[in-house]
Amino acid sequence: MGFEPAPVRRAREQVELQLREAILSGALRSGERLPSELELARSFGVSRATVREALGRLASAGLISRVPGASGGSFVRSVDHASLGKALGESIDNTFRFGSISFEELNRVRRLLEVPAAREAALRRSEEDIERLRHNIERQKNASVEDPRLAELDSGFHTAIAEASGNRVLAAFVYALHSVIREVLYLNISPEEGREVVRQHIAVAREIIRGDPEGAARAMEEHLDYIDRLQVWRRRDEG
Template identity: 55%
Template sequence: MPELNRVNGGTSTPILGRKVLRPRQQVEDALRKAVLDGQLRTGDRLPAETELARQFSVSRPTIREALSALESQGLIRKVPGAGGGSFVQAVDHTALGQVVQESMHNLLRLGSISFDEVAIVRQYLEVPAATLAATNRTDEDLEELQELLAEQKRRTVDDPMVAELDAQFHISIARMSGNRILAALVYALHRESEPVSYLDLSPEVGRDTFAQHRHIVAAIAEQDPGAAEAAITEHLTYLRGRIRKHISNQDAATV
């Protein structure tokens, strides 16, 4: 039964109008629904643009616009070359982290947000991640952290792997929290801000950060959330202070 609308005099008239979507929006909505409903599954290749244009009775540019929108939302990925095409992306917490990271990257490059804003939010998220990791970690998780510590100890501060090992350390702790959304957000924030890249990595800073990592692992090993919170807070506060100092020195040098 159509919805009724009261007008002057109490007369009821049916509301027949509905928002008319542009062809691109209709195509985008239909394809999104197919992915979210499971009609298209992870890894499936979508029909070619010409076939989609035929099925939807729209132009190929309209199809391209719809596919680009879906790609920006992390629902599909485009693979160029022979055998390529548009494929359904995994819609999970890892995909969420990648989409958030891409958006963060664009905002940082445009100057819409600052590194310090990202660092503060990362701290707000990494603290509860560490406390949850202390509660939920498994023996395998602890072994992974200890292996990362051992690898960090073997590297000198000028080793190109230092930044990657640091990212693995923080992202692994977030994953051990057991909260996949939290892990995805920490992944995005840490990967994009890459705090080690903003540090003046002197041997002193290398020793300090390694010692702080060791304290974090010790707290998680003891399954002590309070100690984990204190250790990760000390570490992240130290990093922010050193990064601010390094950026200030760089700014002064360019004046």
């Protein structure tokens, strides 16, 4: 495809804008490799440094991934709710690690999102959603608290509920939150606490599968109450 030469003024913005439009319009497809920096610089009539800066902005926005090395380059990322969740998760994680937001704040946002998500999932879940929840629960039952997959299974369970709600933006935000907090949640968890979490997951899934929206919301709220108590007990023990 061809690109128009960018004016000297605000060159980086012009390059970024045209590449962004090419990605979002589908002219550049998911997984497609972009031309090299040199080729793009010639097409746009700008310097390689300008192209490099524009590509950096697109990478930060989650639209492309940059692979170093001779066989690397810039590749178009998939633009869907999953990629949105990943980009959001990276931004939230950076903010969390800098100490600008607290774990307690993230947990409060979970409650605002996940209780309604459970309610909506009970109303809108498909057979495929039900099968995904059942499969996840079975894997949780067979996992120990030492299993490194447990945090991933927990994240997958909550994301599956959000996806079952039929709201892809909601699913992206839930995925983003869990990508940040999942390792913290399962830090130093006891076997009994792990079993209790699984029991609560089973209760939430049961209400969703039954199609009981208020029961699902109530079970999710009870689960999040328990997670909050675990964090309080943990801080008390550490203190």
